[in-house]
Amino acid sequence: MAVDTGGKTGRRPGPTSSRDAILRAARTAFTKRGFKGATLRLIAADAGVDPALIRHFFGDKDGLFDAAMEIPPETVLALLDTFDAPRERWGAELTRRYLALWEDPLTAQPFLTMAASAFANTAALEKLRTFVGSTVLEAVRLRLRDEQAELRFALAMNHLIGIALARHLLKIEPLTALGFDELCALLAPAVQRYLTEPLP
């Protein structure tokens, strides 16, 4: 199964995509060099634009960082395409789709940054809570036609989130040692159970 993790296929041509090119270059630079090491000059060069264009779009480096580390809602909502698959594949689909986002440092970094902000300040936490509570769970209700849709999805997703943080943030040895397919095979049955089997 192919999962489009986005942002890996290089720069798109054409002037309308300058903003996207800057965001991709910024994500790479911030992930590889940290906030301090990633200069606007470097990011501009990598994106093939003039540094003035970065200022035009994002104001300053803080503005660019915020934009680069924003998780696109469509990335999260794409997880719900899981429910287009046959029901017996839901556990495997959701597991792969979600964990694949973490395997690429470029897509993982915004998740880590969001988690860190949510821990550090109440405003970011509130923003995340609203996004999950309204946008995501609302969409889940529509896609997963089940009285306990939100509970099922919350159990499945937060199981996966705990494992993703342990593997990619804490880097707990037995979890980092696993291959991606192996990890997915271990987790899919529990996710499947939460999504489809009768709950106690």
Place this chain on the structure above:
Amino acid sequence: MAVDTGGKTGRRPGPTSSRDAILRAARTAFTKRGFKGATLRLIAADAGVDPALIRHFFGDKDGLFDAAMEIPPETVLALLDTFDAPRERWGAELTRRYLALWEDPLTAQPFLTMAASAFANTAALEKLRTFVGSTVLEAVRLRLRDEQAELRFALAMNHLIGIALARHLLKIEPLTALGFDELCALLAPAVQRYLTEPLP
């Protein structure tokens, strides 16, 4: 099953426990009033000691905060008493023991503080990683006699951690709406499976 969540039974008598009394008062004050609102004078009064004694033990407010928010290793290691129960109860035992720590704000706060520090700075992350990697997983290896002991425990625990963060930090609605027993009943089967059933 009774779970001793600690720190709830009030002040122990006797001079040797002043340090503990201060830590308990500090945990309450920081949790209820935040770092700024919790004054040393208030904490000293609540612990029934002179503020000078706080300075003697912990230096300043920062030192007291660090000590109060440290998760006692024995709290984590007590989770391993799970493996004294009959094997078929391990999932239920570990689930209850761990999640009970989060139900009381006084014991939950150090977990949240630790998670926040781990996200915010590399030193705290490294400390946590070392504690989990050596102390905890070492102990697991001894208690859970199984070739895949560490992997099993890591899967079970990080599943539970993801749910605990969603319920107590993000406060995701379908998870906060559940009673404690209900939540444990939902999660125990997956935890049991990770701990005892053949892994793919």
